[in-house]
Amino acid sequence: MTISTIKARGISVSLDLTVGHIADMTVESGGRQLRPLHRAPWVDANEALPADLPQGTVRLSGDFLCAPFSRSDVEEAPLHGWPANSAWDVVESAATDSGWRAVFRLRHKVMGASVDKIFTLRDDHPFLYQEHVFSGGSGAISVAHHPMTMMKGGGRLAFSPKRFAATLDEPLEPDPARGRFMLAYPARSTDLTHFPATGGGTLDLTQYRMEDRREDFITLVEADHGGPGWTALARQAEDDLVLVLKNPAELPITMLWLSNGGRDYAPWSGRHLGVLGIEDGRAAVGHAASIGDNWLKREGVATAFALGEGRSVSFRHVIGALSGGTAPREITTADGQMRLSADGSTSQVPFDDAFLRIGQPVAA
DSSP: OOEEEEEETTEEEEEETTTTEEEEEEEEETTEEEOOSOBOTTTTSOOOOOTTOOHHHHTOBSOOEESSSSOOBTTBOSTTOGGGTSOEEEEEEEEETTEEEEEEEESSOBTTEEEEEEEEEETTOOEEEEEEEEEEOOSEEOEEEOOEEEOSSOEEEEESOEEEEEOOSSOSOOOTTTBOOOBOSSOEESOTTSEEBTTSSEEOTTEEOTTOOEEEEEEEEEOOOSSOEEEEEEETTTTEEEEEEEOTTTOOEEEEEEEEBOBOSTTTTTOOOSEEEEEEEEOOSSHHHHHSOOHHHHTTOOOOEEOOTTOEEEEEEEEEEEESOOOOSEEEEETTEEEEEETTEEEEEEOOTTTTOTTSOOOO
C-alpha cells in the first residue's frame, strides 16, 4: 500500500495510490479535528476476505472516481472501473502560494483515455477541491464520485433543489437471506420527506436513522436552479456538517447509498453501519445502460461524457466539513465565500466560488 498525503493550513488529505481512494481527510474547524469520510472496517483488519472481491471493495475508503459507474459491461474492468480498483502515480505534488496542488495519473487507460486526478487544497478552506480529466480515448464513459461518510448516531440531510427522487426496478438486496431494504422499488416522489416505503407508507429521505437496518439506493435528479448542486449532512453524534458540492451541468444526479447493516454476507457481515454514500454522477447503473437508452435519458438527463482523440473532458467536485451540526436550508457561493443559511441565521466560510464553473459550457 502506498499513501500520498497533501496538506494546507487547516486541512490534510491522503490518497491510497493502490486504488485511488481517499484513505483519510482531516479538517480543522471550530478548534476540532473533523474526519468526514468513511473507511470500511475490514480495510485495516488484516482479515481473510472473499477471494472474488474487487480491489475497490477490499480497500473501500473515502471517495473515489467511478468510470464507469457500477457494472463495467462495455470494456472489461472491475466494478466501478479501473479508476476505483487499480494503481495511480503521483505526477506532481507541491506547495503553492495558497496551499497545495497534486496531480495523480491512472496507470490504466479508460476507453483509451488517460485519466488525471487533480487535488487542490487552500489555506484555511475546509474543502478538498478535486477535478478529473479524461484525455483522448473513444466512445463514451459514465462517471460518478463516490464519497462516503459514517455516523455513530444518525443525522439530518439537506439538498439543493431536486426535480424528483426515484428508485431502481430492483433493490440492492432482494434476497432476505442476504440483506434487507426499506424503500419501495421502483418508486418515485417529488417530495423528499415522503418517499414510498416497501411495506406501505412513506420514509423521510432527509433523516438517517440508526435503527433502520437497510441497504438502499436512490437517485436524486437536480432541478434547474442556476447554482451549485449540494448535499449537506448534519451528523448528530459527531456534531459536524459534511458538505459535498458539484456543478449540476457536469454531474446532474446525486445517488444516495444508505448502508446501515443491510448486508449479512462477507465482508459486510452486518457491521457496515451508519454509512451514507453521496454519489454525484453523470451515469445510469452500468456502462452499457449509461451509453444506451435508459430512464434518465428519457427524462432529459445526460448519463455519459463523449470521449475523442485530441480532446479532453473534465469535471469538478468539492468535499468539506464544518464544526457544528445544523443542516442548512440554503447554500450560496460568491466573492470567495460560502454562505449557509439555516433557521434564520447565516454563517460563512472561505470558498473558491469560481472552482465549479457554474454557468460555463460543459462538454457533452
